[in-house]
Amino acid sequence: MQNNKNIFTASNCTCEFGSGKKIVRAVDNVTFEIKDEEIVSLVGGSGCGKSVLAKIMLGLHHPTSGTFLYNGNPITNTKIHWREVQAVFQDPFSCFNQFFTIRSQLKAAFGIMKDKPSTKEMEDRVDQALLAVNIKPPEIEGKYPFELSGGQMQRMLLARIFILRPKVLIADEPTSMVDACVRANILDYLMKLKEELKMTIVFITHDIGLAYYVSDRLFIMHKGKIVEQGSPDEVTSSPKSEHTIQLLDDIPEIHRDWIVRSPSAKLAHPAV
């Protein structure tokens, strides 16, 4: 199913912010390639540069040195780039405008397409997309973003992806705002979208357990560098980098000891 076409190619890609002494190197000399129809996870703690890398993929930032290519070309025109590369973000409420109905905003997604369909077809495609994420179109008729729950809004973002049918989806912590049952639900729809649209997915998360479940390949990031990459089973069963071991170690697992609480409380410390 997979072919060897490279979707993204990064070679010695570095992205820095600030200048002089206050320079921050968010992405540090990374080299990788992401193939067609692959699900790649970027895993790392807060501030390790995974979101900056996602923004480079979206053309929102440009590498300060090195090259970053999409289908062999550098990203210059974001309007054209976004027809093929789309993103799902962490907080769906900040992705939608509170003053417009959800339906009108889903229809606005057609704005970036080259050939806009007729109004009738737009309505049909919005309906189809809503059904694909298991929401009946009358349920959101005339509703505004704040009237829906977090899980429903996250599915609206996925419906938007379904309308646009991009080649690449960048999912930046799409499940970190929702609880465990909704998370399983969102992941199901994400996988369904992947099957249907034959997308490449770049999945960004800090939870290596989640990454293990969804992806074909894992990139572990630390301080802007990719410290380890490989298949999920390889990385989780025989981690090589200390940062990977730390990430695996920090997840509270049901069947493994984590932090052990000492049973007896000592004498009370006086109040301030």
Added chain:
Amino acid sequence: MSVFEVQNLSLHYLTRFGQKIHAVTDVSFTMEKGEILGIAGESGCGKSTLVNGLMGLFIPPLYPTSGDVRVGGESLMNRSPKDIRENVLCRKVSMIPQGAFNALNPTCKVKDIAADVIAAHMKEVDKKHIYSRLRERFDLFGMNTDKVLNSHPIQLTAGERQRSVIGISTLLNPQMVIADEPTSALDVTTQKVVIKMIFDLLEKGIFSTMIFITHELPLLRHVADNIAIMYAGEFVEVGTTEQIVFDPRHPYTKALMGAMLSAEPGQKQKKPTAIEGAPPNLANPIEGCRFAERCPVAKPECRKNKQDIRMVAGRQVRCEYAE
């Protein structure tokens, strides 16, 4: 005597159309000194509403319907928010909020926020001594004390902010701490650091009794002594951590355990299963079992018969068919 007693607590919101939303129904439990109770449930099941009720802080549109909350024998019901703020919060019951960034005033330094807490609750403390006493307390937290106290919240990392908030919440050695999802906005590494700090404070005797609210059951397995599973405003199963995590009996707890992910090698084929459907609308009174619409083993009579708490295999379960 129990430190914390909750008897048949029911809470409702009153909307501006006069409609009552019964967010919490018939919650009862008692806690002994030194116990950690974990409360788990999905978003919108009434966890955060319950927290407000447990503090006795009823700010409209939230009103108590019935029931009683007692801390060390003292009732928190039918008291004004001003009275609660002055005499109960921080000293008796203290809350660790979810988003540390929203809980700290962005225009103040951390030391000023903390000093305010002391000045408001302990009139007898001389203002000159507040900062030195604060420094002593913050030295226990394992952070760079000077840096944290003299920074504005925006200059700190997420973990430092959350730890500062925990430090400020526990300044007055409260009898009871309620942690409302203290780590859900943090990454796994920072989460571990924050939980370690909480354990450290427990060990040092700064506080001993805690309610820990989260939707991550694997985390509760390591933190809590007892776990209560909440669904649509009710406790559906209450038992010890081992009972709930390794041997769940209520269909909802079973479904919740099925939705958990694991990074253990070779588990990739074991897919987490989502629970289909949505929780019921709490504006309309529900007679039968609240989980019946989504329950995989529901019988037709489940929708009619009111479910009461009963004992199954040593724990409380709200399901008449659970075995």
